[in-house]
Amino acid sequence: MTRRVIYTVAVLALLTLVGSVAYRLPPVQDFVMKRGAQLVFGGSAETFDGLQAVVCGSASPLGTNPDRAQACIAVVTPEHFFLVDVGARAPMRINQAQMPLNRLNGVMFTHFHSDHIAGLADVNLGSWVGGRQESLNVYGPEGVATVVEGFNTAYRLDRRYRIAHHGVDLLPPAAGPMTAQTFEPGVVWQDDTMTVTSFLVDHKPIHPAVGYRFDYKGRSVVISGDTNASDNLFAAAQNADVVFHDALARQSLDIMRSSMAEVGRSRIAQIVTDVIDYHADSLTLEDAANAAGVRQLVLYHLVPTPVNGMTEDMFKRGLSGNTILAHDLQTFSLPPNSDEIIIR
Ligand SMILES: [Zn+2]
Ligand SMILES: [Zn+2]
Known part of the structure; x- marks a missing residue:
């Protein structure tokens, strides 16, 4: 032996x-x-025959965790690919998951806080280089044109350098700058199998701020963006299969801000205190989700962003075991006309 x-x-x-x-x-x-x-280059994520939602960013700006990108949820079917918000580090997650950037239908913004828009330029470039032939549509409520115009201006020289270097056949110039699509809440995008509907949420004083519902072949995904618990959202989320909801954990945040004040960081303590009234207290969501007939509640845009297993456990305090705390790259797959939710 x-x-x-x-x-x-x-x-x-x-x-x-x-x-x-x-x-x-x-x-x-x-x-x-x-x-x-x-x-890496020979493969691409296998296409699931149904509606799929992938977490390409689960963090809020509060707290530093390089393992979590900022707000981003990808919605993918064999025929569609949308990104709802693209915060910092989200483009890295999109590349890691080998998402089909060459067939990106559009980016949909919930509102224009920096943690929801910071990754837009990299997504546009990745999609253009990946083979998209037309200008990328960027959807959002009033204000989206200002954001898109700003990014287009800031990256004008970058586009010029790349076209000069790689040629117009490889990088069609018209596909470089993005196109803003401003909408009023309601149906935003539709074809034979997919309907995308937007609705107002409560992120006061930020207005307008919207969430989205995606319906595809009898399955549905709702994405809240930043909001307090909102009747409007749960009305739009009736019988949804999966709801991704912004969430704030008071038990963690209260310790954080009192500790900041105690060590003399009064400015940041004030900012953290201000954050409380425009995100959803995690404990206010489960009853509303159950009443709306939501099958699976998933918390994302976590305030504060958990940095390890212990802080994730703290975040879950008071929640039932059914609610999921999103992780980056977590995938929710919904086969057509079924009740099944495959989570991996
Ligand atoms: Zn916000
Ligand atoms: Zn945010």
Whole structure:
């Protein structure tokens, strides 16, 4: 027995040694690089035959956690691809999930706080480079034209450099700048199988702020954007399969702001205090979701952003076991005309 253990340890040590040396040899590095590139660029996320929602950002601006991007939910079907908000780091998540940027139908903004729009330029560029042939539509309530015009202006030189470098065949110039699509709440986008409806939410003093409902082949996903618990939202979310809702955990936030005040950070303590009245207290959502017949409530845009398992546990205090705290890259797959929700 002892001899076997010694033998096993010796073999493992030898393999580790050989491995660590081999990775420094140029031919081995070249081989590994080639296989990695084939895997990354040769694959794309398999297309699910139904409605899929992918968390491309679960964080709020409050709290620093590089493992969570800021607000972003992707809605994907075999024929559609929409992004609802693209906060900081969300483009990295979109690339990690190998989402089909070449067929992006549009970005839909809930409102124009920086944590919802900061990733727009990278998404536009990634989609253009990926092969989109027409200008990217960016949907939003009043104000979206200002945001789109600003991004288009800021990246004008970048577009010029890239067209000069790669040529107009590879990067059609008309597909570079984005197009703002301003809407009034109601049906925003529709074809034979998909209807996207927007509705006002309560993010006072920010107005307008909207949420979205996606209906596809008998399945539905609702995305809140930033809001207090809102009757309007739960009216729009009647019998929805999945609702992604902004959430604030008072138990964590209260400790955070009193600690900030105690160590003399009164400015940031004041800002954190101001945040309380325009996000949904996590404990106010489950009853409303149940009353609306929502199948699965998922909390995202977490205020404050949990940084580890313990702070996630704190966030869940007082919630039933059925509510999910979103993680980046978590995927909710809804087969057509069914009750099933596949979560991975
Ligand atoms: Zn906001
Ligand atoms: Zn926000």
